[in-house]
Amino acid sequence: xxxxxxxxxxxxxxxxxxxxxxxxxxxxxxxxxxxxxxxxxxxxxxxxxxxxxxxxxxxxxxxxxxxxxxxxxxxxxxxxxxxxxxxxxxxxxxxxxxxxxxxxx
Numbered sequence: 001x002x003x004x005x006x007x008x009x010x011x012x013x014x015x016x017x018x019x020x021x022x023x024x025x026x027x028x029x030x031x032x033x034x035x036x037x038x039x040x041x042x043x044x045x046x047x048x049x050x051x052x053x054x055x056x057x058x059x060x061x062x063x064x065x066x067x068x069x070x071x072x073x074x075x076x077x078x079x080x081x082x083x084x085x086x087x088x089x090x091x092x093x094x095x096x097x098x099x100x101x102x103x104x105x
Contacts, residue, residue: 010064020048033058033068034082041066 003012015023028040038058045053057066068078 009059009061022046028056031058034080036060036062036067036082038067 001018002016004014005011006013011025012023013025015021023043023045026042026044028042031038031040038060041057041059043055043057047053053072055072056070058068059065060067063082067082068076070076
């Protein structure tokens, strides 16, 4: 697999697989979504002998993730009511009764 990385954002702008599959991301512009400054991207995936599949995503550079995606068929995945802040250390405590185990090699 060959990838062309966007060093600023930390994700591949183009990917070429040995089987001929290609994926490409194209910046469409900047917008405000849910009060956040985001980048709108089109993602195209081209598999040999299949139709090109396109999705649209709104990438939040401050969060380093897509906060909204629209998939073929109209399916939508979206983060709403985003609130940034300190998290309670209690959220990261392993619950009582749990123990670490090692799998046999």
